[in-house]
Each structure stands twice: as structure tokens, then as C-alpha cells.
Amino acid sequence: MRARLILLILGAVLVAQAATFAAIEHYRRNYLDTVAPDLMATTIRTLRAAIAQIPEENRADFVSEASHGEWRFESRALPARARRTEAERRADAGPHRPPREGGPPGFAPTGRMPPDFRPFEFRAPPDGRPPPREPPRWAEDDPRSGMRGLIRRLNQQLGEGTRVALSRGPEPALYISLSSTLGQEDGFTQRAWLVISLERISPGVTTPLLVIWLGGLGVILLIAAGFSWHITRPMTSLAVAADQLAAGKPQRVEPSGPHETRVLGERFNAMLDALDASDAVRRTLLAGLPHDLKGPLSRMRLRTEMADDPALKEGLRKDAQDMQHIVDQFIGYVRGTDPAAYHFDPMDLGDWLSERIHAWKGTGTAVELAAVPSQELRVNGDAVALARMVDNLIENALQHGAPPVDIRLTQRGANAVIQVRDHGPGISPDRRYEALQPFARLDPARSRTGNVGLGLALVDAIARAHGGRIALEQADSGGLQVDVELPLIA
Structure with missing residues (x-):
């Protein structure tokens, strides 16, 4: 029952956590698709207007200070590790516009490029059309895998002149153009880029978060174990x-x-x-x-x-x-x-039983002590009560069974066993439990012999008082065999 309660509580907690995670994920995705793009678009418009009034050499510091160090400002061409949206590439390329040599249409590697810069490579077919380009496939845990909705929303909010791109490098980032200028040497477009780390928008599952979650689950398991123990302990x-x-x-x-x-x-x-x-x-x-x-x-x-x-x-x-x-x-x-x-004292059951049977044999009764172990079998017993028990067993065997009465003393595990066997008809298995009940008379003739059905009930009561028990079995001779088990002491 305790294990079932723990499993029930754990299952309920896991279901609740799964529902909570699903709700959080649903909210997060809605936030990325609606609220986050609107806020980002508003912020970008504000930065764009502010940057236009600030000298070029102070713009990077202004963006860093305004975003508390979370966003960066770069003035250069789009790096090779960034990808523009498919719609903007088609808009820039035109229906039959051939690509420029060494880079994508509308881009030039002007200014200082990062060490991992690699220009886009296009191979034009014979008719001059650029080949279709499939969007890259990122892993499911990559923050870029779910950013298409955000990019589409930003493009709608910021207008046709804005370019939005995703980084291809190991550090995922979102590039958004703020302004454009004309290069002096080759005439290619030079833009001011706002760089936003995707970890700020869609943080992944980090190791500390996983440790906290596992720790919380362990605490919940401990609470469930304590709660189940509190419930099952009284049971x-x-x-x-x-x-x-x-x-x-x-x-x-x-x-x-x-x-x-x-x-x-x-x-x-x-x-x-x-x-x-x-x-x-x-x-x-x-x-x-x-x-x-x-x-x-x-x-x-x-x-x-x-x-x-x-x-x-x-x-x-x-x-x-x-x-x-x-x-x-x-x-x-x-x-x-x-x-x-009862008054219990340690006693040697073998010596005591030998003396008791010797007293019975002195009266001429057909009673035999068939077996006694050589080792000492000590029990904590009341000699008077045990004598009454043995006497009742012998009298019951003589009155309702048939002589001779065989008595054995053996050891069975941590118990001493007194076996009393007669040669009578015995008791059928379906009536043995009834024979141990007080005032039970299995033979109607017993009422004429002065018996009230308390013999075996008394034996059972004395055995229980000594911490033992009795069992009714069928003897090899066909009669009744009564086994009385008494716990041994060291």
C-alpha cells in the first residue's frame, strides 16, 4: 500500500508537471509569435530613431547601455554565417538577376570580417536564374528551429527596408538592420546591424535547471514517502x-x-x-x-x-x-x-516430561515415552500449567482414542514439539478446527461421560500462553496426533 501511494503521488506530480510544461511551452510560443516581435519592433524603431541622432562612433556604446549589455551594435555587411529570409533574397535577386561574383546579391565583404567568414556560393543555371535554396535544418533543441514566426512578424512590423537574418555559427544570433549607408570603394551596401543573442529570447535547458528539476523531484519523492508512511504506519x-x-x-x-x-x-x-x-x-x-x-x-x-x-x-x-x-x-x-x-520459569522440557510420563506409567496406564532427544531442550514455562496440558492430552487420548498412547519430544527449528498419538479413529480434517473450540463435543456420547468439550480448548489456551501453538494431525496408526510447539530459549 505504501508503494502504491508513492507511485500515485509521483504519477500525479509528473502529470501536473507535464501539464505545466505544456502550458509554459504554449505560452512561450505565443509570446515569441506575438508579444515578443511587437516589443522588439517597437524597441528597434526607437533605437533606429535614436541612433540617427547619435554620432557613429558612440552608437555601439549607446545600444549596449540601453539594452543593459544584452544587445550589440555592429556596422558592417551581413556576415557569412548569417542567413536572410527567403522572401528578402527573392526581392533582392529579382526574377532574372544574376548573382554577384564572390557573394550573394546585394552583399559585399566590406569592412572587418570575422575569422569564420565564408561567402555564400551560388551556381547559376544556363538560363541565369539562381538555384532555389532550401532553408537550413537545425536540431530540435537549437533555438533557431522555432524562429521563423518571429522573423516573419518582425519583417511585417519593421517594413520592407529591414533585413532580418539568423546566424550560422556556433553562437546563434538574430541580425536586424537599423540603417544602411553606401560603401565608398565598391558601392555595396553597408548596414548598421542590431545583434540579439537567441539565448536571450529562447534559452535552452541548462545543466543547473536540470539539476534543480531533479532535486525538486527528489524532494517531492521524499515528501510522498513521508506522507505515505504517515498514512500506512497506523494501518x-x-x-x-x-x-x-x-x-x-x-x-x-x-x-x-x-x-x-x-x-x-x-x-x-x-x-x-x-x-x-x-x-x-x-x-x-x-x-x-x-x-x-x-x-x-x-x-x-x-x-x-x-x-x-x-x-x-x-x-x-x-x-x-x-x-x-x-x-x-x-x-x-x-x-x-x-x-x-501463570508463573514462568526456565525448565528442561526433556527431564520434566520424563518424570511426568513416569508418574502416569506408575498408575498402570498404557502410556509410552517413545522418543526424547539427547540434547537439552529448555523452555520458559509454567510447570503446573504444562502438567495440566499433558494430563488433558493423555486423558483425551485414553477416553476418545485407544491405547497405547505414544508421546515423543522432538526439536523443530527453534521450537520444542511434544507429540501425543493414540490408536483410535482420529478426527476428520474438516472438524479439527471445531475440536479446538470451547464446549465443542464432536461425539454426542461425550455428554454421558462427564465431558463438556474443554479438553483440547484448554490445551490450546495453555500452548498460546507459552507463545506456542497446537496442531491436530493424522497419526501413522490412524489415530489422532496432537503436536504442541513451544519456543525454546537459549
Whole structure:
């Protein structure tokens, strides 16, 4: 969920940035096609009028000062690295005007030329017409690739006498004529040129700008990660708390995050409070019922012994024993489900289990300790609760299975496993979950044997209280196999 939120936020940011860039590009192109040419034309007319009143030797300084050093003033012929518009070349050349030798029509390399000067070369066909000349093709990231609209707009604004050209050199520039004079030596036109760097009009994407954009994207990613963590952290805590509740170790959560997750955390805590209250009522009822039955049971035993009829006496004695067994089951379950009743201490599970099985064998019960590992398996456990657990497993195997009862102690990873197997019919897989529920009676005849369905439920509760779990499997003998896993300690 956290990764999806980050991707969602990142996608939204990228879409927003793409839309913003598209809007900026659209505005920039409209600006170049309309507003920029109008402003430039107005500025050029103003400069042209001002230059006419300024001595020739001061004109360059005047243009530089007026434009804050962004524009230049040059008085010379159009350099070889500049290109005039197609319309002006046709206007200058005329329908059948042959080109001048050494340069394009209307141009002469007078004055001081730059080192990279190369005159235009025209080869006239036999009929004297100049060959058609295709406009140069620049790269898409070259500022000159999108300047045709600007040039057309400037030509319209400045009139027929103005020449607009683009530089061919490595430094793209726009050349606009301000005035023209007649050369003294060869009669070619000498013009005053206003030189505007195209980087001032259409700046390219520079490295600092790219670094800033990537840095901003990284900051947005960090903010998105923090935002998603702020949203998903309460959900993660709630999921952990739900797992702990399923494991029998309920823990409260701290409501945090957005309003929805805070409400969810409060509802979860309210559910835990309701479960605690319900469990407290259940424990009270289960604990109170055996206590209330002790008095009637004692009186019943006394009257049984006073009865004269041997058959009646035996029947009453059997009923009293069954009732006492039910009372003992209630008391054991109440203690097994009460966390405060446990007292944990480190213990060697192998030695303890051997002593417990030896006590059972001393009563003549068909119980065998089939396997015990040679290494020491230490757990942090309550010896009284574990004894109650093993006793319940053996009694359950003897009453509802068939002897002999085989018990094994093994190690599985970081857990010690107590396996109890009988030779009875077992439990079908679709009813094993039901067998672990309190008061579950899989055999209707169990109600006549003094059982209330708390045996395996008590085993499960004790195993969970020790941080372990139980699993019901099918034994090789066909009977029921109960695996109790308990975590080992170092």
C-alpha cells in the first residue's frame, strides 16, 4: 500500500508537471509569435530613431547601455554565417538577376570580417536564374528551429527596408538592420546591424535547471514517502495488533495518522475492551459455577453413603464423580485462560516430561515415552500449567482414542514439539478446527461421560500462553496426533 501511494503521488506530480510544461511551452510560443516581435519592433524603431541622432562612433556604446549589455551594435555587411529570409533574397535577386561574383546579391565583404567568414556560393543555371535554396535544418533543441514566426512578424512590423537574418555559427544570433549607408570603394551596401543573442529570447535547458528539476523531484519523492508512511504506519500497527489478537495476545494500538485511521484505531481498542469485558464475565461465570456446585456435591456424597440400597448408592456415587469431573474441567479452563495465573520459569522440557510420563506409567496406564532427544531442550514455562496440558492430552487420548498412547519430544527449528498419538479413529480434517473450540463435543456420547468439550480448548489456551501453538494431525496408526510447539530459549 505504501508503494502504491508513492507511485500515485509521483504519477500525479509528473502529470501536473507535464501539464505545466505544456502550458509554459504554449505560452512561450505565443509570446515569441506575438508579444515578443511587437516589443522588439517597437524597441528597434526607437533605437533606429535614436541612433540617427547619435554620432557613429558612440552608437555601439549607446545600444549596449540601453539594452543593459544584452544587445550589440555592429556596422558592417551581413556576415557569412548569417542567413536572410527567403522572401528578402527573392526581392533582392529579382526574377532574372544574376548573382554577384564572390557573394550573394546585394552583399559585399566590406569592412572587418570575422575569422569564420565564408561567402555564400551560388551556381547559376544556363538560363541565369539562381538555384532555389532550401532553408537550413537545425536540431530540435537549437533555438533557431522555432524562429521563423518571429522573423516573419518582425519583417511585417519593421517594413520592407529591414533585413532580418539568423546566424550560422556556433553562437546563434538574430541580425536586424537599423540603417544602411553606401560603401565608398565598391558601392555595396553597408548596414548598421542590431545583434540579439537567441539565448536571450529562447534559452535552452541548462545543466543547473536540470539539476534543480531533479532535486525538486527528489524532494517531492521524499515528501510522498513521508506522507505515505504517515498514512500506512497506523494501518501496519493495526495489522500487527490483529495478528497478536489472533495469537491470543491482544494489545492496544495508538490511534494516529489521518482521521479515518484514528477512528479505526479507536474502534479496534473499543473492540478489545468489549472482548476483555466478555472474557471477564465468562471467567466469572466459569469460576463461580464450580464454587456453587461444591456444596451440593458434598451433601450428595454424604447422602449417597447413607443410602441402604447398594445399586442406588453406586449410581449416585458415579453421578457425583461425573459432576466433580465437570467442575474440575471448568476450574482448569478458567485457570488456563487467565494470564495472571501463570508463573514462568526456565525448565528442561526433556527431564520434566520424563518424570511426568513416569508418574502416569506408575498408575498402570498404557502410556509410552517413545522418543526424547539427547540434547537439552529448555523452555520458559509454567510447570503446573504444562502438567495440566499433558494430563488433558493423555486423558483425551485414553477416553476418545485407544491405547497405547505414544508421546515423543522432538526439536523443530527453534521450537520444542511434544507429540501425543493414540490408536483410535482420529478426527476428520474438516472438524479439527471445531475440536479446538470451547464446549465443542464432536461425539454426542461425550455428554454421558462427564465431558463438556474443554479438553483440547484448554490445551490450546495453555500452548498460546507459552507463545506456542497446537496442531491436530493424522497419526501413522490412524489415530489422532496432537503436536504442541513451544519456543525454546537459549
